[in-house]
Amino acid sequence: MVNLTINGKQVAVEKDATIYDAAKACGIKIPILCHDKKLHPFGGCRMCLVEVEQMKGRLIPACTTPVTEGMIVQTTTDEIVKARKLVLELLLLKHPIDCPVCDAAGDCDLQNLTYEYKVNMNRFVDEKFNHEIDYENPLIERDMNRCIHCGKCARICDEIVSYGAYTFINRGIEAKMGTEFDGPLNCEFCGSCVSVCPVGALNSRPFKFKARWWALQKTKSVCSYCGTGCQLTLGTKDGKVLTTIYDENQGFHNGQLCTRGRFGYQFVNSDKRLTAPLIRKNGKLQEATWEEALAEVTSRLAAGKSDPASVAALATPRLTNEELFLFGKLFRGTVGTDNIDHSAGYAHEALTKGAVASFGVAASPAEIADVQKSNLLLVVKSDAYETHPVIGFEINLGVKRKGIALRIVSDKKGKLTRLPGAKTTVHAPGNEVALFNALCKSVIDQGLAVEGVAGLDALKAAVADATAEKAGVSAEEIAAIAKEFASAEKALIILPIGQGYPGHNAALANAAANLAILTGQVGKEGAGLLIMGEKNNSQGAVDMGIYPKGTGLNAAAIIDGCANGNVKTLFVAGENPVVSYPNRAKVEKALENVEFMVVSDLFLTETAALADVVLPACSFAEKSGTFTSLGRRVQNVRKAIPAIGLAKSDFEILNAISQALGGARYNNQGEVFTEIAASVPAYKGLTQAGLKDEGAVYPVALAAKLVPAAAKAAAPAAGKLALVTGSALYHCGTMSRFGEGPMYVCPDAYAELNVADAAALKVEEGDQVTVTSGTGAVQVVAKVGKRVPQGVVFSPYHFGEGSVNTITDGAEVTYVSVAKK
Amino acid sequence: MIMPLIKGLQITISHMFKKPVTLQYPTERPDVKPGFRGLHALNVSHDKAKCVACYLCPTVCPAKCITVEAGEDANHDKYAAKYEIDMLRCIFCGYCVEACPVDAIRMTEQFELANYTRADFTYTKDRLLEKK
Ligand code: SF4
Ligand code: SF4
Ligand code: SF4
Ligand code: SF4
Ligand code: SF4
Ligand code: FES
Numbered sequence: 012m013v014n015l016t017i018n019g020k021q022v023a024v025e026k027d028a029t030i031y032d033a034a035k036a037c038g039i040k041i042p043i044l045c046h047d048k049k050l051h052p053f054g055g056c057r058m059c060l061v062e063v064e065q066m067k068g069r070l071i072p073a074c075t076t077p078v079t080e081g082m083i084v085q086t087t088t089d090e091i092v093k094a095r096k097l098v099l100e101l102l103l104l105k106h107p108i109d110c111p112v113c114d115a116a117g118d119c120d121l122q123n124l125t126y127e128y129k130v131n132m133n134r135f136v137d138e139k140f141n142h143e144i145d146y147e148n149p150l151i152e153r154d155m156n157r158c159i160h161c162g163k164c165a166r167i168c169d170e171i172v173s174y175g176a177y178t179f180i181n182r183g184i185e186a187k188m189g190t191e192f193d194g195p196l197n198c199e200f201c202g203s204c205v206s207v208c209p210v211g212a213l214n215s216r217p218f219k220f221k222a223r224w225w226a227l228q229k230t231k232s233v234c235s236y237c238g239t240g241c242q243l244t245l246g247t248k249d250g251k252v253l254t255t256i257y258d259e260n261q262g263f264h265n266g267q268l269c270t271r272g273r274f275g276y277q278f279v280n281s282d283k284r285l286t287a288p289l290i291r292k293n294g295k296l297q298e299a300t301w302e303e304a305l306a307e308v309t310s311r312l313a314a315g316k317s318d319p320a321s322v323a324a325l326a327t328p329r330l331t332n333e334e335l336f337l338f339g340k341l342f343r344g345t346v347g348t349d350n351i352d353h354s355a356g357y358a359h360e361a362l363t364k365g366a367v368a369s370f371g372v373a374a375s376p377a378e379i380a381d382v383q384k385s386n387l388l389l390v391v392k393s394d395a396y397e398t399h400p401v402i403g404f405e406i407n408l409g410v411k412r413k414g415i416a417l418r419i420v421s422d423k424k425g426k427l428t429r430l431p432g433a434k435t436t437v438h439a440p441g442n443e444v445a446l447f448n449a450l451c452k453s454v455i456d457q458g459l460a461v462e463g464v465a466g467l468d469a470l471k472a473a474v475a476d477a478t479a480e481k482a483g484v485s486a487e488e489i490a491a492i493a494k495e496f497a498s499a500e501k502a503l504i505i506l507p508i509g510q511g512y513p514g515h516n517a518a519l520a521n522a523a524a525n526l527a528i529l530t531g532q533v534g535k536e537g538a539g540l541l542i543m544g545e546k547n548n549s550q551g552a553v554d555m556g557i558y559p560k561g562t563g564l565n566a567a568a569i570i571d572g573c574a575n576g577n578v579k580t581l582f583v584a585g586e587n588p589v590v591s592y593p594n595r596a597k598v599e600k601a602l603e604n605v606e607f608m609v610v611s612d613l614f615l616t617e618t619a620a621l622a623d624v625v626l627p628a629c630s631f632a633e634k635s636g637t638f639t640s641l642g643r644r645v646q647n648v649r650k651a652i653p654a655i656g657l658a659k660s661d662f663e664i665l666n667a668i669s670q671a672l673g674g675a676r677y678n679n680q681g682e683v684f685t686e687i688a689a690s691v692p693a694y695k696g697l698t699q700a701g702l703k704d705e706g707a708v709y710p711v712a713l714a715a716k717l718v719p720a721a722a723k724a725a726a727p728a729a730g731k732l733a734l735v736t737g738s739a740l741y742h743c744g745t746m747s748r749f750g751e752g753p754m755y756v757c758p759d760a761y762a763e764l765n766v767a768d769a770a771a772l773k774v775e776e777g778d779q780v781t782v783t784s785g786t787g788a789v790q791v792v793a794k795v796g797k798r799v800p801q802g803v804v805f806s807p808y809h810f811g812e813g814s815v816n817t818i819t820d821g822a823e824v825t826y827v828s829v830a831k832k
Numbered sequence: 833m834i835m836p837l838i839k840g841l842q843i844t845i846s847h848m849f850k851k852p853v854t855l856q857y858p859t860e861r862p863d864v865k866p867g868f869r870g871l872h873a874l875n876v877s878h879d880k881a882k883c884v885a886c887y888l889c890p891t892v893c894p895a896k897c898i899t900v901e902a903g904e905d906a907n908h909d910k911y912a913a914k915y916e917i918d919m920l921r922c923i924f925c926g927y928c929v930e931a932c933p934v935d936a937i938r939m940t941e942q943f944e945l946a947n948y949t950r951a952d953f954t955y956t957k958d959r960l961l962e963k964k
Pocket of ligand 2: 177
């Protein structure tokens, strides 16, 4: 600790603190423009000048000067105020006084400081800037006339996002924040730069001119896209979600969001939202009252009670914990069927079966905070970044700031591959389990296994013939990764799971867990296995038991049951199997065949269009409850706007049905949470009020043991390409299609090919191609690059048109032929 | 006793020879004093409403009777796509005029605002635009 005096106050701070940090710690405000707590100090604006007794004669920037013992600091002498005024006058010299039409007004550091320092005239005169404004981009508008050269946008994009879209160009008075060749911005569109820009130089186009900062109602909630569980603040006005507001003190991620969290929320106010219940009459869906619709649903379910096996229910892991709990209680308890699942059992099997077998709990032994506490990260599939971008930022930060080693095993290269010191081992698609088995064998062979772990002998026998060749990579690479992983002080495996990854199943989770357990990298901080569920409440759905147990059918079997007539009544809460489950033709046929299907959703999705009754449901912004993120953090979701149209939350829908069927009845969702806390062991002792803003990570008691995982050998087909599916950065599931932002940037299904394959097929970027498998054919746009290796095609699964599930059938790898349309 | 009475009569008699203050409205019209706060008008410049939809007047309005919605024109500039005052709620404080940074709104001398239906008290942008 270092002791110093600021404005006569005694302060003691850590020795790596700056004067600015020290002042902040004791409640003294020093004005800043270019400083941001997440970024490296820059010292570019000179707004934070202070006086240090020991360095008399000049003013010192507080944000870059480290504290020293005995420093005596003054933060507001006349001289300092004069200097700060000068800084502002110089900034305002070329700055347009656009405040009435500038979106930053009211939330602009320059405006606020100009007001605070009473800069109402300027001693200098010069012409205003006359830079061309970049309107080209649908998400971020750049008006460099208002830029004050704080460099925050360039720094955040480089330091945290690792994209590096901006740089200063020119020098002196000509200096300008520019992009590559000063062209239009073409980046990830995460909006991080917009969020830190202290003035109105970078603006969010979807929010442009919509409202003033002070007129927005701010509600703290949780992002409803992926399982990272980023906290966000919704800015609402007149019952509409207009924007998400940056709060650098919010969440583990300090307010960082990805493109979906920042620009993908318009789905809430979309005019495509369902506003009234629909009932199929004479073959057509027609508007009806809630009474009619619920009466229809409850009478069908009541009839189903006598034959529970004929009833099945699917829920989306986007519902709140309370809704999912009620869902389970209604179908498992009141109706009496075990045929319930969420997002297809195969997609979350890694948790429901894999983690249970390996760790004795259906949750990851690690949490998100472990990413930055580790010494070595082993990422399975390079697109961990695309599925969970903010965890990608955490990885970036860990690698770049803390020097954490990064090893990637993947079927293609991705953004993580380019991080400093990252090593990517590209294997043939579908070989993940074989690869982990080979790693385990190598650990054993090198004598690096810890002694006395449960199941060691069985594992030894099982991996005896697991070789690097079988995994399709070199023996040296395997040996190197195994050695590094085992000898790292703390090593963490990161494994994304979800509907785009049919191969990421229980066996893969076991195989990955084996490596962690075998090397003793489990049960300690910064180590273990982080199984990253795809959707915002994937973990919660597992915790609430929304997967088949006992003789119940899983999602795939439910679809088969619909097809063969065993399932007569199907209740779908927010799922869209037609687009997201494998084999679209089969799913469509099955759903057309089922006697009675009810769908509750925000939109008339491809699945809802086939239903007999459609119930309009509320989005996350219209309800309260909790979500559990992939790191087991239970967080409060708060209602920000009233329900759109006649929509009801799934809680209200399920509660009404449950009551009508003689089941439980709750007065509000909070009562359900109380019951969850009483009946789900991990949630014991939690209360919604106690979760506060930060949420709570529930503990897990591990009983780790080695579980041999059998590697399936994928049989390559001659002359065909291996299709791997996955997630695109801008999308998550099928809901992001209703957010304007993601659709501006990534509107169409595509297939990504290697340059060599593309050349052989005479396909160029942007061409329409037909991808054909044994299951079907689909037309998509071709993308050409070096990310995917030769012989592999990658395609995201989110799209309704050109949906890849037309050609997949749940196998890890689908062999396809690609031809120009 | 008698003196006050005489004084009173003096005043009465003096008034008998003065011009009456009562106006014979509506045939006689009052002479509106400068600074009078009557119906609002949106000022025009270059054939367009001057208002740039900065949202300051709705913010400052204590009666919350102004609704502004900004739009983006073909040049990407901001303009008031909607500007509406609910005259039933307006208290004619004139804060909106004071707040406006671009001198886009003023208050006219028009005070005859009675009407028959509620809807007629909603002054849309069209009705408020200064008529040339
Ligand atoms: S950036 Fe700030 S000071 Fe500049 S025009 Fe916008 S609000 Fe005004
Ligand atoms: S949106 Fe994100 S990726 Fe694009 S320039 Fe801004 S910070 Fe960089
Ligand atoms: S655009 Fe904004 S964040 Fe970037 S340098 Fe200019 S003022 Fe700073
Ligand atoms: S990383 Fe996930 S939770 Fe975070 S903002 Fe993006 S989509 Fe939302
Ligand atoms: S204050 Fe003036 S410019 Fe701003 S919205 Fe009102 S009338 Fe328009
Ligand atoms: S905030 Fe310290 S120099 Fe800019």
